Amino acid sequence: MALKFQTTLRGAAFLDPFSGFQPRRVTVEVRRDPLFGDTSRILPFRRRDLGSVDHTVFLKRDRPDKCPFCPERLERYAARFLPDLVPEGHLTLGQAVCFPNAFPYEALNAVVVMSRAHYLRPSQLIPDVLADALWLSRRAFRRLGRGLRYGSVNWNYMMPAGAGLVHPHFQVAGGRAPTRAQAVMRARARAYARGRDGASLAADYLAAEKRAGQRYVGRSGPWHWLSAFAPRGLFDFIALAPNTESLLSMRRAGVDALARGISRVINYLEDQGVGAFNLALHTGLVKGSGLPLVVRLVSRVDIPPMGVDEINYFHRLHDECLTFVPPEEAAADLAAGWEGKYADNT
């Protein structure tokens, strides 16, 4: 398997009602990503302003006096781990609390409530809060992940991204089999390593993106941040740490650095009017799992003025994504503030 960032162009022509029905030709880029296997179409001619982040409607529906994740109610409403696994019931670190998901979908499935605060804007989710929540997720894998091979730390931030509660929380999942996205990455990494003396697809992918320079954003410790070549949303950022095998082999300093990077990305997204996003950190849980250590953070926008979901039939039923934000523009914007504007609260 070759490391190929494939782009094909598709042209379309029509008489344009917005310019007196003059003939107009537009070009769509179709991209295939060599690490994730995604196919995406870039439509820069449709770029729109997303306005500013406004969570008022969600804060009215999900008030702190009813929230099961607020500190006054968490002890009463949160599930507890079985006593032989975690005699204390919950795992805690700083403000973060980890407990079993009462609606599990994996062998290991836990919730990590990040903060005592009910609501935090993206820019208020400071690296210290994120770092403790990530480190506690790592502890959950260490303590409860015996016999499991593939893990993920996941985040639905706010309702348009699938969150059931405003209160910020991760979902930690670990299983014996990879998820579909993990299986694709793993298979691609293995196919690439074959015949190349075990070369790392993630490392070579990153090296190619650094050379190209157009989508490389910057570093946070061992993590390198990119704007995805074939995005899964309007905005899609990826972090790779090719010299670290898994979250479990990463030290605290590496996890702190990841938190700083996430904080910068979500600060930038808030600046762009993105008030909801999904994050997944993929990690092997055993040596030689073959799964690259990857973080992916994707916007989940309702496009104004109609509140149109950025996910439509194309994504849902054709497994391809559309974006009107060229990844190269997003990379340049974020890179410009990586050490400054977006690093201010780090």
Ligand SMILES: [Zn+2]
């Ligand atoms: Zn709450």
